[in-house]
Amino acid sequence: MYKNRRGQFNSTVKLYAAFAKHRLIERRGAIPWKRDSRCTRFVREDIKRLRTSIQGGSVILGRKTYESICNVACDPIKNIWGTQVLVMSRNPKYLPLYRHRLARSVKSLDEALDQAVSQKICILGGASIYQQCLEREALVDEINLTVINRDYGAKGIKFPDFNESDFEKRRLLKLHSSNGTVFEFFSYNRKRGLR
Numbered sequence: 001m002y003k004n005r006r007g008q009f010n011s012t013v014k015l016y017a018a019f020a021k022h023r024l025i026e027r028r029g030a031i032p033w034k035r036d037s038r039c040t041r042f043v044r045e046d047i048k049r050l051r052t053s054i055q056g057g058s059v060i061l062g063r064k065t066y067e068s069i070c071n072v073a074c075d076p077i078k079n080i081w082g083t084q085v086l087v088m089s090r091n092p093k094y095l096p097l098y099r100h101r102l103a104r105s106v107k108s109l110d111e112a113l114d115q116a117v118s119q120k121i122c123i124l125g126g127a128s129i130y131q132q133c134l135e136r137e138a139l140v141d142e143i144n145l146t147v148i149n150r151d152y153g154a155k156g157i158k159f160p161d162f163n164e165s166d167f168e169k170r171r172l173l174k175l176h177s178s179n180g181t182v183f184e185f186f187s188y189n190r191k192r193g194l195r
């Protein structure tokens with residue numbers, strides 16, 4: 001939960017990530033399962049769910065994630081109207097000028113949280129942004145994870161550890177493919193009294 005600095009409103013902070021075995025979110029500059037033809041159907045489902053969830057919210061993401069998703073066909077924030085996009089960069093001259101004309105840059109996590117105009121703040125990564133959000137006591141209300149049972153090796157960028165005991169875990173959906181790939185969608189909601 002984040003109370004806007006001007007005290008106007010409280011926002012719910014939701015985090016979204018997908019990882020394979022070893023909590024791997026990225027390998028050699030890309031999402032590992034994106035190039036895996038066995039996963040195409042699931043990737044579409046995952047992006048569809050993500051777009052629906054973040055619609056109308058304030059999206060916060062790191063500069064590297066922003067640049068990586070702007071270059072792929074399944075860009076989850078492409079033409080997503082009514083959704084604010086805040087790109088974190090320490091470079092004061094950075095301009096996030098890809099296809100999302102409404103994107104703007106912010107120089108810190110505090111600035112991102114304070115510039116959010118929606119009561120739904122959606123954290124889209126990458127690892128460094130997840131880590132910073134999860135380190136802030138009781139900031140993240142909800143963690144939405146897509147877990148893929150494939151092993152693409154342990155080398156690459158990983159989703160950070162977090163204290164699972166602070167959250168109630170629910171499995172929302174499990175999808176199987178004929179070749180044994182399983183995509184599971186979990187939500188972790190911060191336990192009452194821990195907000």
Ligand SMILES: NC(=O)c1ccc[n+]([C@@H]2O[C@H](COP(=O)([O-])OP(=O)(O)OC[C@H]3O[C@@H](n4cnc5c(N)ncnc54)[C@H](OP(=O)(O)O)[C@@H]3O)[C@@H](O)[C@H]2O)c1
Nearest residue numbers: 017018025062063064065088089090107108125126127128
């Ligand atoms: N599987 C998934 O669910 C998932 C989700 C998201 C991302 N990814 C992948 O993860 C990769 C990127 O992750 P990453 O951890 O390397 O990079 P990232 O978190 O996306 O971006 C890092 C950049 O964000 C900026 N930044 C970080 N902390 C900041 C702060 N406190 N204040 C201001 N700016 C800050 C810096 O930009 P400057 O260098 O400009 O200062 C930093 O270099 C991408 O390849 C993406 O595809 C995967």
